[in-house]
Amino acid sequence: MPSKKVKKPAKKPTAAKKTKIKKIAGMKLKMDFISSNVLSGKNEKNRIKYILDVVKDGTILVTDGVMDPDEELNLIRETMRRVDSGFPGIEVCSLKREVAGYQKVLEQLSEQTYKVQNAFNKLIGKNQLTANLKYGITLIGPSRLIKEIKKNPDSFSVFAEA
Amino acid sequence: MVFGRFFDWISGILGLRRNVTLGIYGEVNVGKTTLANKICMDWAGEKMGKTSKVPHETRTVQRKEKVVIPLGIRRKLVLNLLDMPGLATKVDYKNFMKYGIKRNEAKKRAKEATKGVIEAIKWLDNVDTVLAVMDSTKDPFTQVNLTLLGNLEAKGIPVIIVANKTDLKRSNTKRIREAFPEYPVVSISALKGEGINDLYEAIGKNAK
Numbered sequence: 001m002p003s004k005k006v007k008k009p010a011k012k013p014t015a016a017k018k019t020k021i022k023k024i025a026g027m028k029l030k031m032d033f034i035s036s037n038v039l040s041g042k043n044e045k046n047r048i049k050y051i052l053d054v055v056k057d058g059t060i061l062v063t064d065g066v067m068d069p070d071e072e073l074n075l076i077r078e079t080m081r082r083v084d085s086g087f088p089g090i091e092v093c094s095l096k097r098e099v100a101g102y103q104k105v106l107e108q109l110s111e112q113t114y115k116v117q118n119a120f121n122k123l124i125g126k127n128q129l130t131a132n133l134k135y136g137i138t139l140i141g142p143s144r145l146i147k148e149i150k151k152n153p154d155s156f157s158v159f160a161e162a
Numbered sequence: 163m164v165f166g167r168f169f170d171w172i173s174g175i176l177g178l179r180r181n182v183t184l185g186i187y188g189e190v191n192v193g194k195t196t197l198a199n200k201i202c203m204d205w206a207g208e209k210m211g212k213t214s215k216v217p218h219e220t221r222t223v224q225r226k227e228k229v230v231i232p233l234g235i236r237r238k239l240v241l242n243l244l245d246m247p248g249l250a251t252k253v254d255y256k257n258f259m260k261y262g263i264k265r266n267e268a269k270k271r272a273k274e275a276t277k278g279v280i281e282a283i284k285w286l287d288n289v290d291t292v293l294a295v296m297d298s299t300k301d302p303f304t305q306v307n308l309t310l311l312g313n314l315e316a317k318g319i320p321v322i323i324v325a326n327k328t329d330l331k332r333s334n335t336k337r338i339r340e341a342f343p344e345y346p347v348v349s350i351s352a353l354k355g356e357g358i359n360d361l362y363e364a365i366g367k368n369a370k
Binding site: 070072076077079080088091092093094144149151152153 | 249250251252253254255256269272276277279280283286301303304305306308309312313315316341
């Protein structure tokens with residue numbers, strides 16, 4: 001007796017899947033991609049203020065540069081000063097591009113020049129200069145939107161939800 | 163008292179005694195206070211601070227002076243031990259409410275926690291050596307860890323990475339060693355005391 005081919009009914013989407021689809025459909029996230037030139041033109045105080053003003057407004061900021069570790073700490077410090085019940089803080093992730101050859105020499109030279117200039121400015125009572133952004137990429141966003149960042153040495157994944 | 167100070171001075175000159183301000187840094191809930199308590203119990207006979215599962219339990223810098231660790235027969239290391247509030251880029255009062263803390267109390271705790279983070283950052287200019295504590299059950303590649311290590315490197319402050327919580331099943335200290343191969347990494351369980359002698363050895367070797 002020949003076997004009958006029974007056509008399986010198409011699977012109905014589960015409740016969990018439906019919810020997920022709904023969430024994605026209703027999600028609104030604003031991301032600003034800005035050139036590092038926008039930040040490089042500002043001193044450290046104004047740079048941090050700019051970043052936090054944008055992020056506190058609910059925008060995820062992506063830029064093609066990486067901050068100095070000292071400036072990153074100052075960003076954390078300033079964030080803590082601004083934390084309130086509506087703004088719990090930020091999520092930051094950066095990937096520094098390792099440079100080699102003449103680019104590395106230029107970067108080191110720039111760092112040394114910046115240090116010497118700042119030491120001299122300190123001596124004569126002038127304002128401190130802001131270090132240039134390093135090669136790489138940085139993402140900064142409000143922690144109420146960015147739920148998780150998974151980072152590897154050469155990549156990172158961002159999980160956000162509005 | 164004068165004689166004691168003179169003796170300390172002579173010991174310092176002869177290299178028999180080293181005074182080091184040791185800061186215990188790291189993210190929130192990685193076991194910094196548990197470690198500080200273990201060190202204090204071992205060498206000073208008393209605990210340093212209160213521990214809790216609720217994040218940001220340590221919200222002000224805890225200090226314990228003259229914790230003496232013997233290094234060999236005559237030499238000794240005198241620690242000015244600083245247990246820092248956990249570093250974080252966010253402090254959400256709603257997280258505290260998950261632990262049964264009431265809204266107003268949670269908001270107050272959050273405010274204190276933000277001040278604690280600022281204080282911990284400020285103290286980075288005053289420490290000689292840092293124990294960077296990491297939770298070995300979690301991903302070490304966090305921005306807070308990277309920022310902390312980047313800063314210590316820029317300031318030339320010696321750092322020992324402490325891969326804590328080895329007593330837990332999900333502990334993976336290899337991941338930390340692979341993530342930061344350029345730093346000395348010591349695996350410990352501050353709670354159970356496993357590996358603590360290796361840490362004292364590393365402090366004696368690296369603290370400046």
